[in-house]
Amino acid sequence: MKILVTAGPTREAIDAVRFLSNKSTGKMGYAVAKAAAEAGHDVILVSGPVALTQSDGLLEFVPVVSAADMAEAVKLRAPDCGMIVMCAAVADYTPAHPVDRKLKKTGGNLTLELKRTEDILKTLGQQKKPGQILVGFAAETDDVEAYARGKLAAKNLDWIAANDVSRPGCGFAADTNALTLYAADGRKFELPLQGKDEVARRMLEILLPSPR
Numbered sequence: 738m739k740i741l742v743t744a745g746p747t748r749e750a751i752d753a754v755r756f757l758s759n760k761s762t763g764k765m766g767y768a769v770a771k772a773a774a775e776a777g778h779d780v781i782l783v784s785g786p787v788a789l790t791q792s793d794g795l796l797e798f799v800p801v802v803s804a805a806d807m808a809e810a811v812k813l814r815a816p817d818c819g820m821i822v823m824c825a826a827v828a829d830y831t832p833a834h835p836v837d838r839k840l841k842k843t844g845g846n847l848t849l850e851l852k853r854t855e856d857i858l859k860t861l862g863q864q865k866k867p868g869q870i871l872v873g874f875a876a877e878t879d880d881v882e883a884y885a886r887g888k889l890a891a892k893n894l895d896w897i898a899a900n901d902v903s904r905p906g907c908g909f910a911a912d913t914n915a916l917t918l919y920a921a922d923g924r925k926f927e928l929p930l931q932g933k934d935e936v937a938r939r940m941l942e943i944l945l946p947s948p949r
């Protein structure tokens with residue numbers, strides 16, 4: 738199966754030398770891409786700026802910077818994919834008026850106007866092909882199950898991986914993670930705290946069980 742995985746943060750330019758971003762390192766998404774490639778799938782990895790080495794055995798590696806770049810790269814490739822796993826921490830807001838030189842400081846405060854980025858996963862949910870499996874992540878610090886289930890329904894997903902990033906050893910930058918997978922058909926699976934490679938392998942076994 739052709740599987741598209743997104744990983745890492747996005748960077749939203751404020752000026753020529755500054756940007757807004759988040760703490761994602763790409764470790765979780767790269768682990769999912771690696772597990773899928775090792776399981777014999779054709780993997781496209783769309784990655785925001787990270788310090789990781791690209792995994793071996795990928796069909797395609799697509800480096801991107803901003804949420805708009807990621808939206809373009811994903812939407813171009815999504816129609817051909819059997820499964821899409823959106824693990825990237827895509828910015829929800831981007832500076833409304835980025836400038837192409839370095840902003841100079843003045844005496845007073847600076848107010849940045851931010852505008853919404855495209856919700857890539859929501860667009861994919863609206864354009865989902867028959868049989869395509871759409872998987873989102875939900876990084877939450879409170880009311881994790883309610884927010885995750887809300888995103889599952891609102892974005893027309895088949896699965897959501899709820900990531901309680903307030904738990905020690907979970908989420909952004911950690912080498913380990915714990916996830917709860919919720920399916921649109923009501924099934925629920927707990928993946929306990931373990932290395933991100935193992936979490937990714939277990940997750941794929943649940944999303945794509947081998948035929949018996």
Ligand code: PMT
Nearest residue numbers: 761762763764765823826827856857858874875876909910
């Ligand atoms: O990269 P690591 O350091 O290993 O950290 C892993 C992780 C914490 C980033 C990862 O496990 C995780 O939880 N990823 C999702 C982070 C996130 O942005 O969650 P969210 O709840 O804000 O977004 C919900 C879903 O919508 C996500 O699948 C996201 O990719 C997607 N989204 C969000 C915003 C946007 N504009 N477009 C999107 O498609």
